[in-house]
Amino acid sequence: MNKSTLYKGCLEPIVMRLLKDNGRMYGYQITQMVKELTKGELQITEGALYPLLHKLEEQGVVETEIENIGNRNRKYYTLTKSGKKQTAVAMDELKMFMQSLNLIVNPKMV
Amino acid sequence: MNKSTLYKGCLEPIVMRLLKDNGRMYGYQITQMVKELTKGELQITEGALYPLLHKLEEQGVVETEIENIGNRNRKYYTLTKSGKKQTAVAMDELKMFMQSLNLIVNPKMV
């Protein structure tokens, strides 16, 4: 079993959380920030991230603007108003999940 | 997004953890204990659990014995020696993953 299989289903709330904290981010930046924050422990693959971002855009969770920086394009993602509300819900769910995991893995501590 | 999609990939270490703590368990008991421990938050489905247990048996992580209790069969699962080692590794990985999630969701607390 490799490390990365664990986060299946968590990538979406992770991305939403980062967008909430940082306001405006582009894809590559998200991959780097996750790597940094987790000291290299979590590495999100581009094959997972980009399709997810596109889905979130389709669903109206995020909106995008493309910016040209040094002759290269960056696609910036921002949470929409509705996306912010959905993020709050997703965060509650993620935290509940993390608490549940804790109850199982560390049954002594309450 | 529903709650349960979050634990994709975590079910295996969860089951291994429970077997480590409780020594000998049968499938139905595992579903009930997860429900109890998490106050109903995490409910593992039988469609996920039984195939997983069969896979773990095939891989030599667990071994089984069937017991007849009140005219009904229970299939008890126990970690093998090798399974215990693998569980220790899986626990380390799960804990790292949980810490990583925490670093993202609660970036202020270290």
Next chain:
DNA sequence: ACATATACATAATCAAATTAGGTATATGTA
């Protein structure tokens, strides 16, 4: 008598990843 709980199982389907490939520019270095 009927619903609910216990106890196992599998098949079809869906969702969310991985893996592997592609394009293109910028930068550091041998």
Next chain:
DNA sequence: TACATATACCTAATTTGATTATGTATATGT
């Protein structure tokens, strides 16, 4: 100059790990 690495986007095929639905059968509570 050539080459590796970093930046920055993307998609297609495949795999994995769930859900949903269904089936079998016994026990227990109302």
